[in-house]
Amino acid sequence: xxxxxxSLETNFWAGFVAGNPFKAIDAFFAFARLDYYKQNLTxxxxxxxxxxxxxxxxxxxxxxxxxxxxSFLKVCYCLQEKSKKWKVKKSLCSETVFSLTxxxxxxxxxxxxxxxxxFEEKTLKEFxxxxxxxxxxxxxxYAEDPETDLTTPYIHLIKMLDAVELMRERGVEKIKKKYxxxxxx
Numbered sequence: 376x377x378x379x380x381x382s383l384e385t386n387f388w389a390g391f392v393a394g395n396p397f398k399a400i401d402a403f404f405a406f407a408r409l410d411y412y413k414q415n416l417t418x419x420x421x422x423x424x425x426x427x428x429x430x431x432x433x434x435x436x437x438x439x440x441x442x443x444x445x446s447f448l449k450v451c452y453c454l455q456e457k458s459k460k461w462k463v464k465k466s467l468c469s470e471t472v473f474s475l476t477x478x479x480x481x482x483x484x485x486x487x488x489x490x491x492x493x494f495e496e497k498t499l500k501e502f503x504x505x506x507x508x509x510x511x512x513x514x515x516x517y518a519e520d521p522e523t524d525l526t527t528p529y530i531h532l533i534k535m536l537d538a539v540e541l542m543r544e545r546g547v548e549k550i551k552k553k554y555x556x557x558x559x560x
Contacts, residue, residue, distance in 0.1 A: 396453040397547070400539055403447055409540045412447075413533060415440050420529050423512035423521060434514055441510050444532070448502050451535045455490035463487070463545050477534045478541070486538035493531040502528055 419437070422429035430436045463486050482489050497505075505528035512519060 396450045399446060399450045400543060403443065403450070404540075404543060406443060409536060412444065412536055416444065416529065416532060416536075419509045419513040420525055423509050423525060424518060426516055426518045428516055429513035437510055437514060441506055445503060445506055447535070447539075448499060448506070448532070451490050451539070452494060452499050454487065454539075455494050463542050463547055465545070477530070477537050482534065482538065483541065486541050489531075489534045489538035493535060497528055497531060502532070505529070505532075 419429055419440075428434070478486070478489065482492075493502075505523070505525065508521060508523060509525065512521060
């Protein structure tokens with residue numbers, strides 16, 4: 376049975392179609408740095424509760440940000456499925472640990488856990504709804520109290536950004552299968 380591939384939709388913001396999640400990650404961080412994504416995501420959630428319009432001088436930036444983050448979510452969705460085939464290399468002394476404060480010790484040791492937890496709690500569609508909602512609310516001049524929980528998907532997304540950054544710093548490697556020879560008596 377053939378698996379359906381998830382389109383990562385990188386063509387709009389990256390300028391090319393990346394079919395491999397690891398190449399999409401490289402494009403994602405070539406497009407902007409980790410702090411840019413975290414800051415914009417945080418500001419959009421904050422502006423969701425304000426009467427001021429986010430990026431009022433150039434709201435098209437919000438659309439481009441949305442497309443990049445939605446592609447990133449699709450990459451993370453693919454990575455949770457690849458966690459059985461890939462592992463993150465051991466910790467290096469040069470890692471920027473201070474910027475990855477959202478991760479637990481367990482998640483820091485195995486960043487694939489972050490994706491598994493996120494997609495156990497929220498579906499890809501629910502994350503897409505979250506992104507659409509914060510885009511809509513942050514661009515609206517009316518203050519609304521969203522009936523939907525914005526905190527949980529926000530925290531998961533920040534953790535996924537940290538996990539992917541950690542994976543980029545350490546690198547990933549394919550897990551070698553160990554074959555056991557059956558013992559016959």
